[in-house]
Amino acid sequence: MTILSQIMGYFRENIEKAKGYEPGFQPQQPDVIKLNTNENPYPPSPKVLEALAAIGAEQLRRYPDPAGGVLREAAAEVNNVSADCIMCCNGGDELLTIAFRAFCDKKRPVAYPVPTYSLYPVLAKLQNCKAIEIPFDDEFNLPPKLGGTGAALTIVCNPNAPSGSFISASELATLAGEISGVLLIDEAYVDFAEENCTALVKDFDNVIILRSMSKGYSLAGLRFGYGIAQPGLIAGLMKVKDSYNVDAVSVAAATAAIKDQEYFKENVEKVKKARELLMERLCDLKFKVTKSSANFVLAESEDTKAEEIYNKLAERNIYVRYFNLPQLSDKLRITVGTEEQNDKLILALKEILS
Ligand SMILES: Cc1ncc(COP(=O)(O)O)c(C=O)c1O
Numbered sequence: 222m223t224i225l226s227q228i229m230g231y232f233r234e235n236i237e238k239a240k241g242y243e244p245g246f247q248p249q250q251p252d253v254i255k256l257n258t259n260e261n262p263y264p265p266s267p268k269v270l271e272a273l274a275a276i277g278a279e280q281l282r283r284y285p286d287p288a289g290g291v292l293r294e295a296a297a298e299v300n301n302v303s304a305d306c307i308m309c310c311n312g313g314d315e316l317l318t319i320a321f322r323a324f325c326d327k328k329r330p331v332a333y334p335v336p337t338y339s340l341y342p343v344l345a346k347l348q349n350c351k352a353i354e355i356p357f358d359d360e361f362n363l364p365p366k367l368g369g370t371g372a373a374l375t376i377v378c379n380p381n382a383p384s385g386s387f388i389s390a391s392e393l394a395t396l397a398g399e400i401s402g403v404l405l406i407d408e409a410y411v412d413f414a415e416e417n418c419t420a421l422v423k424d425f426d427n428v429i430i431l432r433s434m435s436k437g438y439s440l441a442g443l444r445f446g447y448g449i450a451q452p453g454l455i456a457g458l459m460k461v462k463d464s465y466n467v468d469a470v471s472v473a474a475a476t477a478a479i480k481d482q483e484y485f486k487e488n489v490e491k492v493k494k495a496r497e498l499l500m501e502r503l504c505d506l507k508f509k510v511t512k513s514s515a516n517f518v519l520a521e522s523e524d525t526k527a528e529e530i531y532n533k534l535a536e537r538n539i540y541v542r543y544f545n546l547p548q549l550s551d552k553l554r555i556t557v558g559t560e561e562q563n564d565k566l567i568l569a570l571k572e573i574l575s
Pocket of ligand 1: 259311312313314315338378382407409432433434435441444445446
């Protein structure tokens with residue numbers, strides 16, 4: 222009996238039909254060059270490790286603060302908003318799940334431009350809501366049609382994954398004013414961009430900003446993210462979250478990371494510098510590279526198939542991301558690594574393409 226036939230009939234119909242999210246490959250051997258899931262190549266702030274070492278038995282014995290108050294205060298300060306504009310989440314992904322549960326159902330669709338973060342259609346399936354997917358043009362400009370879909374929830378990933386392209390805050394302000402529902406701006410990668418959309422929260426009561434601690438703060442293993450929105454939206458989202466959605470250990474560690482802005486900014490600058498160099502070197506190897514505002518680049522070889530390059534890199538223990546999807550099957554998404562990792566990648570590409 223197959224696993225599928227064992228479960229048939231027990232789940233809601235849309236769950237049985239759903240494929241579920243396919244996370245990027247997580248190789249377990251230590252000696253690989255892992256440029257496939259956009260982790261930061263540098264370690265988190267030493268203050269994070271100090272905060273973890275200071276966790277005592279009492280913090281573990283008791284339930285945590287349900288709202289993660291200390292993190293809300295710290296995130297409010299760096300984003301220049303009040304603490305009631307912040308909602309803590311178990312990774313940015315949890316904020317997405319909460320938003321789908323809060324705003325979408327069979328009669329309340331979600332809309333987003335494609336190609337984008339592949340979790341959005343998965344969450345739409347789980348929530349049993351229609352997904353209105355509007356294709357980007359070749360330059361990844363904001364599709365004008367996105368303003369007129371009537372969706373309950375519109376999502377714009379900015380910088381977009383997997384293109385790394387960026388849409389200005391003023392264009393997104395126009396979109397926020399056009400749509401009838403909520404605009405969620407997924408800023409998981411915004412730490413590597415030149416501007417962000419936090420200021421929109423002051424002017425629009427329908428805007429939610431998603432932030433992740435996984436990328437700019439090097440804390441993908443911790444699972445921490447937060448939302449920024451006007452207090453009314455935050456209060457509504459709080460009704461949907463699990464009672465203790467963020468644990469005491471992750472709140473302490475994420476707060477220490479956010480408070481160490483000096484380390485964070487230094488780290489981000491290193492990645493941005495390495496990104497520019499990587500883009501240049503890929504162009505030298507005749508890749509077409511989309512201008513990136515994130516910690517990864519989307520690259521298309523002029524004459525060798527993306528899947529072939531992906532496989533040959535994997536044979537050399539270098540992992541990048543290949544999506545066999547419309548608009549992406551001829552491209553590779555490559556996370557910006559350390560200088561040494563990027564050198565090894567370029568060397569391997571030279572061999573493969575020669
Ligand atoms: C576009 C985008 N949004 C949100 C997330 C969620 O990040 P996390 O749950 O690690 O905070 C990711 C993770 O890769 C992402 O790529």
